[in-house]
Amino acid sequence: MTIVAVDGTAEHRLHALGLTTDQITRTLLRADAEAKHTTGLEPPTAEGTTRYFKTVGFLREELVPLGWGINDYKNFCRTVDPNHEFSIVTSSGDEVTGVDIPGRAPRTKYPKGELTALAVRQNAEQGTFDLGKQFAERTAGATVEPAELENVWVLLQRVTPDFIHAELSLPVCIEDGIITDWEERILLPRTSRHDPEPTGTPMIEEPPASDGDAYSVDVAMR
Template identity: 40%
Template structure:
């Protein structure tokens, strides 16, 4: 088994993200937005809703934050990702176990089992790792697109995150192997999370006319 390439020091993290055309700001803004969405839920929401709401809002803000950089969205097969401009790789979002964002020897897994679309993406990553040189022609086809996972984990004191490239998924449906990990660190949960500006869309123009 190939050892994971780990980026955990500040300069390593910055360089690894830059290689993907990113900085840490869009990623942490997405994570913060997901946290705020989850924290807006109450006991009157269905028990499964807070997790779904957090995931969905994280995906949405990640897409909004990367759109000015030329990224696009893909929902092919209900597998929701943000896709970099040339279509060579994409980012999906998932919750992870308590090892998320921790340095080796700790290695994370996804918190919940994943479906066929995620398994296909991981298997594609494993195949691409055998042929690391880029193809001569740029293609946006999902069949030759690497998929990174923005993995997050929250406990009582902090939220930890990493942007990692999976290459193995177990028989139980949990991603359990990583070709590369960009360990983004931790955000203390001290009540000082700054809300990301909400997007309410354009102001509607309502034409009110007296009925004849």
């Protein structure tokens, strides 16, 4: 049974994770402002990949000054909480992203890679899932350990012409590379894409090739 937090409960859960709605909203709006600068003359995935790259970067601008860490092993780009108890990755989601529809759960739009699948299984098993000798050999001497793949949350977003719908959720099921179920979903307020561009913050998914949303855009600056 998925736990769904909304409104005040969602804000409380974010605070428990050391996060705020403002941090995430600012991140999403800044990434959206960058994605809007694509013109349609770039490769078809340009808007989606720009949004992905900038969401990761701007989230880190918010959190790294607060003691959060970075782990980009094998392009599985995690932002790690100061106590190394959980981490955050980001992805695009389907039409259920950011809304509570009884009997339905959001899915990631595109298949994920090996480390995402392992992380989701670790979430489901809460550390008891045996990743096997092959994984241990591949990660020997690397900057990620199997236990670090526990409690990987996904900042999931869906973009429409007028709004960004988003949630921070803990995945527990993945099928053919698509995340299909969640232990907990923290729904964020719907954000207007027509708000003024946010100001910057102090500086300090794996992106699968297919994980850039191929939005249809006119050949014009927007």
